[in-house]
Amino acid sequence: MIKKIVILSIFLLSIASSIFAKELPDFTELAEKQGPSVVNISVTQVVQGNANPFGGLQDDEQFNELFRRFGLPVPGAPRGQAPQQDFKSQSLGSGFIISADGYILTNAHVINAADEVIVKLSDRREFKAKIIGSDRRTDVALLKIDASGLPKVSIGDPNQLKVGEWVAAIGSPFGLENTMTAGIVSAKGRALPQENFVPFIQTDVAINPGNSGGPLFNLKGEVVGINSQIYSRSGGSMGLSFAIPIDVAMDVSNQIKAGGKISRGWLGVSIQEITKDLAESFGMKNTNGALVAGVEKSGPADKSGLLAGDVILKFDNKMINASSDLPRAVGGIKPGRTVNVDVLRKGAMKTLSVTVGEAPNDKDEVNVSNKGNAKPEANRIGLVLNELTPQQKKKLNGKNGLLVVDAQGASAAAGVRRGDIVLGINNAEVSSVEQFAKTLAAIPNGKTVAVLISRGEGTLYVPIKLSDAK
Numbered sequence: 001m002i003k004k005i006v007i008l009s010i011f012l013l014s015i016a017s018s019i020f021a022k023e024l025p026d027f028t029e030l031a032e033k034q035g036p037s038v039v040n041i042s043v044t045q046v047v048q049g050n051a052n053p054f055g056g057l058q059d060d061e062q063f064n065e066l067f068r069r070f071g072l073p074v075p076g077a078p079r080g081q082a083p084q085q086d087f088k089s090q091s092l093g094s095g096f097i098i099s100a101d102g103y104i105l106t107n108a109h110v111i112n113a114a115d116e117v118i119v120k121l122s123d124r125r126e127f128k129a130k131i132i133g134s135d136r137r138t139d140v141a142l143l144k145i146d147a148s149g150l151p152k153v154s155i156g157d158p159n160q161l162k163v164g165e166w167v168a169a170i171g172s173p174f175g176l177e178n179t180m181t182a183g184i185v186s187a188k189g190r191a192l193p194q195e196n197f198v199p200f201i202q203t204d205v206a207i208n209p210g211n212s213g214g215p216l217f218n219l220k221g222e223v224v225g226i227n228s229q230i231y232s233r234s235g236g237s238m239g240l241s242f243a244i245p246i247d248v249a250m251d252v253s254n255q256i257k258a259g260g261k262i263s264r265g266w267l268g269v270s271i272q273e274i275t276k277d278l279a280e281s282f283g284m285k286n287t288n289g290a291l292v293a294g295v296e297k298s299g300p301a302d303k304s305g306l307l308a309g310d311v312i313l314k315f316d317n318k319m320i321n322a323s324s325d326l327p328r329a330v331g332g333i334k335p336g337r338t339v340n341v342d343v344l345r346k347g348a349m350k351t352l353s354v355t356v357g358e359a360p361n362d363k364d365e366v367n368v369s370n371k372g373n374a375k376p377e378a379n380r381i382g383l384v385l386n387e388l389t390p391q392q393k394k395k396l397n398g399k400n401g402l403l404v405v406d407a408q409g410a411s412a413a414a415g416v417r418r419g420d421i422v423l424g425i426n427n428a429e430v431s432s433v434e435q436f437a438k439t440l441a442a443i444p445n446g447k448t449v450a451v452l453i454s455r456g457e458g459t460l461y462v463p464i465k466l467s468d469a470k
Helices: 002-023 028-037 061-069 246-259 276-281 300-304 325-331 390-395 409-414 433-441
Strands: 038-050 084-097 103-106 116-120 126-128 130-135 140-144 166-171 179-192 195-203 215-217 222-230 241-245 269-272 290-295 311-315 338-345 348-355 383-387 402-407 421-425 448-455 458-465
Touching: 028 038, 028 166, 028 179, 028 215, 103 246, 130 246, 140 246, 166 222, 179 241, 195 222, 195 246, 195 325, 222 246, 241 246, 269 458, 276 448, 276 458, 290 300, 290 448, 300 348, 311 325, 383 433, 409 458, 421 433
Parallel strands: none
Antiparallel strands: 038 084, 038 116, 084 103, 103 140, 116 126, 130 140, 166 179, 166 215, 179 195, 195 241, 215 222, 222 241, 269 290, 290 311, 290 458, 311 338, 338 348, 383 402, 402 421, 421 448, 448 458
């Protein structure tokens, strides 16, 4: 009897092993067929500065003390005016061939500020590449080498990807060419800070420095994304990798190739996610939509009547469930087209007609210098505020605001920082420190106030609970 049980167990284990073996993917064919279409990219940048073979070590006091004890000059120590010399800075990345006549896709950050770009093929041939164009907002760049008959990738459909599906990357991590790693799709449509134009594909594929710009393949051997970013505390892979969907990259590539310019829709607003606290401060029942934190003067949104504090729920009949949905919806609209925008304004629904503009390339930053201003006392929520100078107001297109000289207590805990500019509180504009304090005094403890601030190129609402204020 025992013998029969043992034989049966072995039989069942062999069946289970066979089933599991069939479930695991085989990447060998993918590596053989697609490996030659992946390239190594070497970037050289000429930098002017003081030649110093010790890099940043001159800032280490213990290192400096070692030289002093032996009576040697401290590296980097001033000896009059140090001569300026040109030296070369080099970096590595990856890319892949999208056409047999030498067009190559990579990341914009890989070739940023490059003086020379060298592309090395899997057969060891090297070519000097020409940068056809790049788009910082999507982190896509198009290169061209003078060659023909090259092996090219097949383009897949990232919209068909499913969470849990196997994917593989080929690239040059740490300069190790044609390295393949594999994993699964962890999430789709992921929005990252300051990267709202791209619905990233998140994977747990091992991506390391040097993989940037390389392809992400599905099991059919089709490129579904460009490996662009990782989340890491160590600088190496931690199983959190992000790829640009290939349809986004190809659209950018085709625009660069056709006219050397990227044209995308623009609304002229800054937005943010609606948290539970912000929903409470605005009297909302849920956190759906994109909260308009600021409206650029004379922009498309301003001309259509959109206001700071509006919550955009629909754009061109597309539901906006989260703030990250809006930039992609707007960016996909051809400039000049008029669309309907459904907004929630102070509890009431409104439909506005907006003519989408073309996204500008550059924006001026707000000057938050505080020279010459006295430092007043912190207010009820821990903010130390000052009136703006005429120059600072000019940077804000004449808008009123208050400079944050210091943030303490509840404000600091909520994320307000020195140098921010307070534009409003609970949908009311601010004109003076006294007016801000008066508005604040009328709000009872336990309530949440929404403070609108300007920071850098954008604006955002910061919810602060008065019960937390010290």
